[in-house]
Amino acid sequence: MGSLLFSPFPLRGLTLPNRIVVSPMGQYSADDGCAGAWHLMHLGHLALSGAGLLITEATAIHPEGRISKHDMGMWDDRHAAALEPVIAFCRRHGGAHLGMQLYHAGRKASVTVAWEAQRPIATGEGGWTIHAPSALAYPGRLAPEPLSEVEIAQLVGGFAAAAARADRLGLDLIEIHGAHGYLIHSFLSPLSNQRSDRYGGSLDNRCRFALEVFDAIRAVWPERKPLGMRISATDWADGGWTIEDSVHLARQLKARGCDFITASSGGTTPAQKLTVGPGYQVPLADRIRRDAGIATMAVGLITEPRQAEAILTGESADLVALARGMLFNPRWPWHAAMELGERVFYPKQYERSHPSMRGGDFLKPVRDA
Numbered sequence: 001m002g003s004l005l006f007s008p009f010p011l012r013g014l015t016l017p018n019r020i021v022v023s024p025m026g027q028y029s030a031d032d033g034c035a036g037a038w039h040l041m042h043l044g045h046l047a048l049s050g051a052g053l054l055i056t057e058a059t060a061i062h063p064e065g066r067i068s069k070h071d072m073g074m075w076d077d078r079h080a081a082a083l084e085p086v087i088a089f090c091r092r093h094g095g096a097h098l099g100m101q102l103y104h105a106g107r108k109a110s111v112t113v114a115w116e117a118q119r120p121i122a123t124g125e126g127g128w129t130i131h132a133p134s135a136l137a138y139p140g141r142l143a144p145e146p147l148s149e150v151e152i153a154q155l156v157g158g159f160a161a162a163a164a165r166a167d168r169l170g171l172d173l174i175e176i177h178g179a180h181g182y183l184i185h186s187f188l189s190p191l192s193n194q195r196s197d198r199y200g201g202s203l204d205n206r207c208r209f210a211l212e213v214f215d216a217i218r219a220v221w222p223e224r225k226p227l228g229m230r231i232s233a234t235d236w237a238d239g240g241w242t243i244e245d246s247v248h249l250a251r252q253l254k255a256r257g258c259d260f261i262t263a264s265s266g267g268t269t270p271a272q273k274l275t276v277g278p279g280y281q282v283p284l285a286d287r288i289r290r291d292a293g294i295a296t297m298a299v300g301l302i303t304e305p306r307q308a309e310a311i312l313t314g315e316s317a318d319l320v321a322l323a324r325g326m327l328f329n330p331r332w333p334w335h336a337a338m339e340l341g342e343r344v345f346y347p348k349q350y351e352r353s354h355p356s357m358r359g360g361d362f363l364k365p366v367r368d369a
Helices: 037-047 077-093 149-168 183-188 203-220 243-255 282-292 305-313 324-328 332-340 348-353 355-359
Strands: 009-011 014-016 020-022 053-060 097-103 173-178 227-232 260-264 296-299 319-322
Touching (some): 053 173, 077 097, 097 149, 149 173, 183 227, 203 243, 260 282, 282 296, 305 319, 348 355
Parallel strands (some): 097 173, 227 260, 260 296, 296 319
Antiparallel strands (some): 009 014
């Protein structure tokens, strides 16, 4: 019996060749929302990695929803046009299916890029007005303006329009970013949502925006294509969003046609209390998978092949996602396949690098998995 890590996994009309996912990773290298040469290199070489699924970095659905002015965007057709040659390269030379993560940064928007410490940028210094459910600033950041119900409806439409562009690009999957203190998460968490209208107060009211975004995207996203959501399964803070809340949301999403939940955590308050260690978020994926009956993706300090295999064999998750580990070792799936005795995608130009060639008895790696 082969490893689960390298077994196929079906999601609607898509079958992933293995359970390894390259998680979205912000590159802060776009030009007014447009992908460029860096993205061709970054996504191109990760498409060659052997992973079954590659998801683009968090891609903004509105210019005011960017973390930094160098985030990738999808609020205009020119953004899709800029990304098109990158997608074409990945399709022609890579082996991974391709997804896009869509997001709005909410009250965490208008800051410098990651390597400049994400310092807030005021409107008079090149920043922009930021919006959130309530006029509550993330500590150390700019004060947001609360969204009106009209503005909320416009943003829901923005998510749908971005998804339609992603479909026209031929992308296989969408992950909605509902985690890490960004806009959707800030509606979910009582620590950042103090509204008194139908978008605040009760758990169902706080879930309303997330569900409206999901419904709007599902309405324009083809039925055969998977759609999921990344959530912060807990705020790790007293009075915040909890794993029980996440199970409640996951059940509602599943009933609406959601295909998977990526179980991350935290990000809504710097006062969060957690212990970070290998696979520290896996129990969150496990709980949601079991109690909501939905496929889950585990993420967070998953670094070793046998660790990933154990997560799957233990039925804690259906997929495992790597982010920084893939940047450090972008051929992680190749090495995992060697360790677990499996075959995996290699581009034909690199097949001679396979260790089996060194002895002259070449076991051809799988190019068309």
